[in-house]
Amino acid sequence: MSDLLTAPQVLARLGSVPALPGLNLDEIQGDVLLGLQKFFERFLFFEIADVTAFKAALKTQLASWVTTTTTVQVREAQLQNVASQGSADVLPNVGLNLGFTQSGMQKLVPGANLNDASFAAGAAAQAGALGDPINGQAPANWLPAFLAGTIDGVFLITGGTQDAANCEANEVLRILGAAVSVVYDETGSVRPGSEKGHEHFGWQDGISQPGVNGLTTPLPGQRLLDPGRFVFGYPGQPGGTTTPPLPWMMNGSFMVFRRLVQLVPEFNQFLASQASSLGMDPVLLGARLMGRWKSGAPLALAPAQDNPAMGSDPQQNNNFDFSNDQGERLCPFGAHIRKTNPRQDLTPQESSVDPRRIVRAGIPFGPEVSPDEQASGKTQQQRGLMFVCYQTSIANQFEFLQISWANNPGFVFGKTHPDGSPVAVGWDPIIGQNSAQGQNRARTMDEPVSNYPTGNVRSTLQEPQDFVIATGGAYFFVPSISAMKNELST
Numbered sequence: 016m017s018d019l020l021t022a023p024q025v026l027a028r029l030g031s032v033p034a035l036p037g038l039n040l041d042e043i044q045g046d047v048l049l050g051l052q053k054f055f056e057r058f059l060f061f062e063i064a065d066v067t068a069f070k071a072a073l074k075t076q077l078a079s080w081v082t083t084t085t086t087v088q089v090r091e092a093q094l095q096n097v098a099s100q101g102s103a104d105v106l107p108n109v110g111l112n113l114g115f116t117q118s119g120m121q122k123l124v125p126g127a128n129l130n131d132a133s134f135a136a137g138a139a140a141q142a143g144a145l146g147d148p149i150n151g152q153a154p155a156n157w158l159p160a161f162l163a164g165t166i167d168g169v170f171l172i173t174g175g176t177q178d179a180a181n182c183e184a185n186e187v188l189r190i191l192g193a194a195v196s197v198v199y200d201e202t203g204s205v206r207p208g209s210e211k212g213h214e215h216f217g218w219q220d221g222i223s224q225p226g227v228n229g230l231t232t233p234l235p236g237q238r239l240l241d242p243g244r245f246v247f248g249y250p251g252q253p254g255g256t257t258t259p260p261l262p263w264m265m266n267g268s269f270m271v272f273r274r275l276v277q278l279v280p281e282f283n284q285f286l287a288s289q290a291s292s293l294g295m296d297p298v299l300l301g302a303r304l305m306g307r308w309k310s311g312a313p314l315a316l317a318p319a320q321d322n323p324a325m326g327s328d329p330q331q332n333n334n335f336d337f338s339n340d341q342g343e344r345l346c347p348f349g350a351h352i353r354k355t356n357p358r359q360d361l362t363p364q365e366s367s368v369d370p371r372r373i374v375r376a377g378i379p380f381g382p383e384v385s386p387d388e389q390a391s392g393k394t395q396q397q398r399g400l401m402f403v404c405y406q407t408s409i410a411n412q413f414e415f416l417q418i419s420w421a422n423n424p425g426f427v428f429g430k431t432h433p434d435g436s437p438v439a440v441g442w443d444p445i446i447g448q449n450s451a452q453g454q455n456r457a458r459t460m461d462e463p464v465s466n467y468p469t470g471n472v473r474s475t476l477q478e479p480q481d482f483v484i485a486t487g488g489a490y491f492f493v494p495s496i497s498a499m500k501n502e503l504s505t
Contacts, residue, residue, distance in 0.1 A: 040088065041083050051112060054176065058172075062165045094108075133414055145414065160199035274399070279384050295464055306353050308322070314346040316334075348440045354427070381398025433470045461474075
């Protein structure tokens with residue numbers, strides 16, 4: 016095992032990062048701003064069966080176990096130290112975070128109003144607005160556990176190994192005993208080998224995270240946003256105030272969870288068939304849909320062919336905007352990364368795009384695609400993404416991104432082709448959902464065929480089905496350490 020830096024050594028190294036006055040990293044749960052280090056992450060969704068016993072366990076033991084942002088900082092520097100020594104050691108890095116749904120909050124703090132209508136309604140009630148297919152009043156594809164209305168909270172339990180995460184989970188459940196009942200339990204894991212850091216469709220994930228003012232040393236192209244976008248009680252909070260709706264919401268955040276199944280064999284087959292009919296390479300078509308090559312290299316910088324060295328280089332792979340591509344010659348207006356982060360497509364950036372940003376902290380789940388699945392083009396075992404994101408307004412951040420941008424065929428607005436004709440942008444081809452036509456989920460996207468360098472190619476992608484399917488979800492409040500020790504446990 017490589018020598019680890021001590022906490023004082025780590026914090027000394029972090030001294031070059033400017034500290035925002037009052038940003039209390041000992042109070043903010045570790046997954047919110049920086050993300051828990053993880054190779055495995057177990058999601059334990061639970062119902063509170065005995066409120067008194069749960070509060071006692073939270074106050075006396077569990078709140079103190081929760082992994083803070085300070086701890087995540089220390090661990091990150093330790094990991095960098097290990098890597099700098101050329102070691103491949105996997106550190107245990109067990110992490111524990113905790114969030115509560117509206118029903119859980121009402122059990123712990125009866126009558127509390129967290130002033131977020133989407134949180135209060137719950138993820139199932141909001142699913143139709145997000146474009147999920149609805150059967151009667153319920154999301155049609157959701158697992159029963161997420162429809163029963165019994166989820167009061169979730170433990171996020173991470174580790175460098177699955178055994179480490181499971182040992183922590185077992186100890187948490189032992190402490191709680193009959194105070195909780197597990198409603199749903201699933202473990203996500205980083206993909207193996209060279210696919211580490213890639214989601215199941217194969218793209219490098221997590222490149223374009225926003226930086227946090229006072230916490231992040233920004234990479235080229237990374238915008239620094241005020242922490243109030245993601246944590247209550249700081250500049251940037253919705254409404255222009257640093258005062259949270261309730262005093263004890265200080266240092267807390269709203270978390271969105273979505274269990275997203277990815278139909279990988281079907282998507283690969285779709286790319287191959289569409290590329291053949293459009294007369295183009297399927298790898299390039301995939302890059303046009305995503306806005307990046309699988310390596311992470313953005314089309315805005317590498318429009319004609321992949322540049323793996325650029326894709327793996329954090330000094331390059333996010334250092335771009337779309338201000339010089341108003342004819343979508345480099346990247347389609349409807350590409351996933353342009354739909355969900357239209358950098359400099361909307362101006363001013365500070366008031367039109369920055370308030371919508373979220374911090375993403377998801378992890379893949381499910382096995383690798385088998386040879387039989389790849390040959391048949393049919394999914395036999397579920398796989399996808401345990402999507403997690405953090406914000407201080409679910410409606411104005413996550414839901415806005417999905418509804419008003421990804422699902423809106425008119426967005427990005429007001430764009431024209433180089434010849435002056437209007438662009439029918441279409442839906443986000445990766446996560447967009449067409450809910451306007453009932454059971455007809457078909458979608459389109461403008462310019463799947465590269466118009467670089469000629470600029471006069473006109474083409475339309477026809478996407479007959481969803482390849483990303485929501486199968487569950489929940490909205491949580493992720494409180495501070497002090498709130499769990501005090502207001503939520505008294």
